[in-house]
Amino acid sequence: MTTTLAKPKPDAETQLVDINLTVNGRAEHFSIPPWVTLLDLLRERMDLTGTKKGCDHGQCGACTVLVDGKRVNSCLTLAVVRDGASIETIEGLAQGSELHPLQQAFIDHDAFQCGYCTPGQICSAVGLLREGKATDRESVREYMSGNLCRCGAYTNIADAILSVKDREDAR
Amino acid sequence: MIRFGYDRPSDVAEAVRDGNHGGVRFLAGGSNLVDLMKENVERPRRIVDINRLPLKAIEDHEGGVRIGALATNADTAADARIADRFPVLASAILAGASPQLRNVATAGGNLNQRTRCLYFYDNATACNKREPGTGCSAIGGVARVNAILGASKACIATHPSDMCVGLAVLNAVVNVTGPLGERAIPFGDYHRLPGDDPSNDNTLKPGELVTSIDLPDEDFSGHYTYLKLRDRLSYAFALVSVAVVMRIENGRIAEARIALGGVAHKPWRSASAEGLLVGEAPSQSAFLAAAHALLDGAEGQAANAFKIGLARRAIVRACKQAAAGTPQSQIDKRVA
Numbered sequence: 001m002t003t004t005l006a007k008p009k010p011d012a013e014t015q016l017v018d019i020n021l022t023v024n025g026r027a028e029h030f031s032i033p034p035w036v037t038l039l040d041l042l043r044e045r046m047d048l049t050g051t052k053k054g055c056d057h058g059q060c061g062a063c064t065v066l067v068d069g070k071r072v073n074s075c076l077t078l079a080v081v082r083d084g085a086s087i088e089t090i091e092g093l094a095q096g097s098e099l100h101p102l103q104q105a106f107i108d109h110d111a112f113q114c115g116y117c118t119p120g121q122i123c124s125a126v127g128l129l130r131e132g133k134a135t136d137r138e139s140v141r142e143y144m145s146g147n148l149c150r151c152g153a154y155t156n157i158a159d160a161i162l163s164v165k166d167r168e169d170a171r
Numbered sequence: 172m173i174r175f176g177y178d179r180p181s182d183v184a185e186a187v188r189d190g191n192h193g194g195v196r197f198l199a200g201g202s203n204l205v206d207l208m209k210e211n212v213e214r215p216r217r218i219v220d221i222n223r224l225p226l227k228a229i230e231d232h233e234g235g236v237r238i239g240a241l242a243t244n245a246d247t248a249a250d251a252r253i254a255d256r257f258p259v260l261a262s263a264i265l266a267g268a269s270p271q272l273r274n275v276a277t278a279g280g281n282l283n284q285r286t287r288c289l290y291f292y293d294n295a296t297a298c299n300k301r302e303p304g305t306g307c308s309a310i311g312g313v314a315r316v317n318a319i320l321g322a323s324k325a326c327i328a329t330h331p332s333d334m335c336v337g338l339a340v341l342n343a344v345v346n347v348t349g350p351l352g353e354r355a356i357p358f359g360d361y362h363r364l365p366g367d368d369p370s371n372d373n374t375l376k377p378g379e380l381v382t383s384i385d386l387p388d389e390d391f392s393g394h395y396t397y398l399k400l401r402d403r404l405s406y407a408f409a410l411v412s413v414a415v416v417m418r419i420e421n422g423r424i425a426e427a428r429i430a431l432g433g434v435a436h437k438p439w440r441s442a443s444a445e446g447l448l449v450g451e452a453p454s455q456s457a458f459l460a461a462a463h464a465l466l467d468g469a470e471g472q473a474a475n476a477f478k479i480g481l482a483r484r485a486i487v488r489a490c491k492q493a494a495a496g497t498p499q500s501q502i503d504k505r506v507a
Contacts, residue, residue, distance in 0.1 A: 015176055034177035034218060037205070057206050058272060070245075070274045076205045077275065080177060081198065081220055124271065131270070142502045145405035146269025 019083035023048070024092025032079060039063045039074035042089060050090040050119045054148075061147030064120035064127075065089045071127030073146075090119035093126065101164045102126060109160035113151035121147045125161045134165060173208050176217040182224060183348050183382060189219045191350045191378040197221050199241055200275035202268075203284040210292055212285075212301055226279075226382055229253070234388030240279030240381045244268065244334065247278060257386055258498065259395040259414055263337030265501040266399040269406050279381035282335060282345065282361065285372065286328035286436075287408050289313055299325045300369040307369075314474040316408055319482070320435040320466070326369030327472070330362055330437050336414045337397060339430035339438035341386050349379030362437030372436070391416035396492035398485055398499045398506065399432070405504075409433030411482045413489035417448075424448045424457075429465060429490070434482055441465045453494035455487065462486035 016031045023046065030041065039056075042048040042065070054062030056075045063075040066088040093100035102122050105111070112118040124147045134140045140158050149157065180186040190197055194216035198204055207213035226241040229250045236252050247253055248264040268276060290296045290308040297306035309317050309327050317327040335358075343358040362373050375381075394417035401407040412432035418425040427448040431439040444464035451457040462483045469479045488506060492498055499506065 014174070017177055033174070035172045035174055035208075037172075056209065058202055061269065061271060064271055071271050072275050073202070073271045076202050076272075078198070078201055078205060078218075078220075080179075081201065081222055083179075127274075128270065139502050142405055143270050146271045 017080045017083075019080055021079075021082065021084075022086040024087070024089060030079070034078060034080045036079050037075055038065070038067075038077040038079045038082060038087070041079040042074065042087070048089050048091050051123075052116055052119055054117065054120070059148070060117070060120075061124060062117050062120040064124045064147065066123055066127055069127075069130060071124050088123070088126075090123055093122065100126070101167065102129075102160065105160040105164045106157070109156045109163065110153075111156040111160040112149075112153050117147060117149045117151075121149065121157055125157075125164075128161065129165055129168065134161070137162060140165075173211060173214055175208075175215050177220065178217065179220045179223055183226070183380065186219055186221050186224055187348055187350060187378060187380055189217075190380060192217070195219055197380055199277040199280040200243065201280075202272050202276045203280065207285060207292075211294055212292060221380070232385055235386045238278045238384045238386070240383055241277050244273035244276045244278070244281065245270070247334075248273070253386075256390050256392055257337075257341055258392050259397055259416055260334065260337040260341060260386070262395070262397040262498060262501055263333045263412075263414055266397055266409075266412070267333035278334070278384055281332050282381060282384075283373065283375075284330075284332060287316060287331045288328040289316075291328060300328055300365070300372075303368070303370050309472075311472065312474070314472040315402075316410065316433065317472065317475055318435050319469045319471045319475060319478050320431070320439050321364045322436070322470070323365045323367065323369070325367050326365035326436070328365065328369065328436060329433055330372070330435070331408050331433070332438075333397070333399060333409065333412060333432055335362070336412055336430045336432035336438045338384065338386075339440055340414045340416045340428040341389070341391070342428075344385040344387070345381060346383045346385065347375065347379045348382050349376055351376070353382075355385075358438075359440065365436050369436075391418070394419055394493045394496055396489050396498040397501075398489040398492065400481060400485055411478055411485050413482075413485045414438075415489045415493035417490075417493050419453070419494065422452055424451050424453060424494070427461070427490070427493075429461065429486060431465065431482060431486070434469075434478060439465070441467070448490075453491070455491075458487040458490040459483075461490065 052062040054060035058073040058076040065074045178189045196215040198218045226239040228239045248261040254261045290298045296308040345356045399412040414430045417427045444461045
């Protein structure tokens with residue numbers, strides 16, 4: 001059974017703002033009220049529901065996406081503020097049927113249980129490896145501290161990230 | 172989320188014009204303001220999005236460094252000049268928030284972030300900062316993160332920033348532009364104590380916009396630390412934090428600056444406490460005397476009186492770290 005979510009309809013007094021975003025490589029245009037968060041835009045208007053709403057207050061990291069290459073909490077980001085930006089979400093990481101190395105590493109290292117935090121963890125880890133500041137397990141743990149996992153899969157998450165980092169370093 | 176109107180000015184003059192109305196808030200990274208709007212604590216009628224303003228640069232300025240108000244926390248901590256000459260600031264920034272938040276949170280926004288007092292966030296409770304005149308629920312309540320210094324009968328909120336504690340010991344200057352023009356505010360005068368008007372966190376006048384923060388031409392890279400103590404190792408607000416910078420000449424302290432975070436409505440410094448250290452050789456007794464002076468008048472609630480002793484020990488330990496040139500790591504959290 002498919003469920004179609006009703007899209008919110010603006011009332012007459014609502015100010016609509018035109019913005020352009022590139023989402024997972026595709027140019028998109030939106031006309032939205034200013035209070036729409038990037039998270040709600042992705043989930044409710046693009047049906048990109050891989051990005052999760054956990055706390056909705058920037059405390060859990062489940063909503064982490066990459067904006068112009070940098071990891072951010074999409075729940076605290078008003079979409080209008082990011083007009084012109086390039087957004088990467090968990091849906092955009094794989095190349096066709098080939099998983100992103102971090103996605104594969106999370107599977108190989110059993111780095112999730114319920115999986116709800118996983119898209120945010122993986123997007124955050126993509127940002128972490130781009131930043132190039134993680135050198136060892138301690139720094140991976142510290143620089144992944146913005147992503148909570150209530151199942152407590154941290155040990156395996158760190159293993160997964162370190163395995164990809166080690167492979168990248170060896171190249 | 173509340174509803175609001177939206178402006179996106181392209182220069183400071185336009186932003187100040189847009190901002191010169193009641194019920195308007197400037198929006199930078201949004202990590203605090205958007206959160207508070209979701210909680211219905213901040214209810215602006217209109218948002219002025221300042222992210223297109225040319226205020227992102229970190230640049231050399233009069234021998235020191237000027238940090239644009241829109242420079243992100245991540246970019247500021249990673250800037251080579253900051254990391255080399257003002258490492259206490261980089262360390263304080265990296266002790267705060269998470270990498271995701273530091274990628275969006277700005278220098279100006281850090282200064283202007285609101286308290287994390289539980290009652291300020293809870294619309295169902297009385298709070299003089301949120302609703303002046305309703306009372307203070309934190310006094311006698313769950314007050315673990317609340318103030319032990321400089322508080323009043325009206326408010327025991329703390330300023331939650333780590334970055335500002337680093338800026339306090341660097342004698343930073345905050346540059347602002349408002350309807351009446353530009354002015355420069357010494358860091359110690361920027362934030363205020365709650366007194367009988369806790370709704371004002373700082374001394375900004377209506378419509379004023381922070382444009383940059385200046386770090387004077389100094390170098391405390393040899394003797395500094397930022398020591399932060401909290402309920403978990405990462406990604407939590409300080410119970411107590413201590414920033415220290417020192418100049419040591421011929422084995423004696425020529426200058427020492429100490430600021431506390433997590434204990435007051437503003438980063439807490441004391442000229443008399445710092446003065447006690449001048450001319451002294453670094454020692455446990457000298458640092459303990461300074462700690463007692465810095466904590467003079469400290470007063471706790473049942474829920475947070477432990478912070479007085481915690482702060483005393485943290486000050487002594489941080490002074491030792493700074494004097495020895497062995498600053499606290501923000502990755503390996505063991506305190507040596």
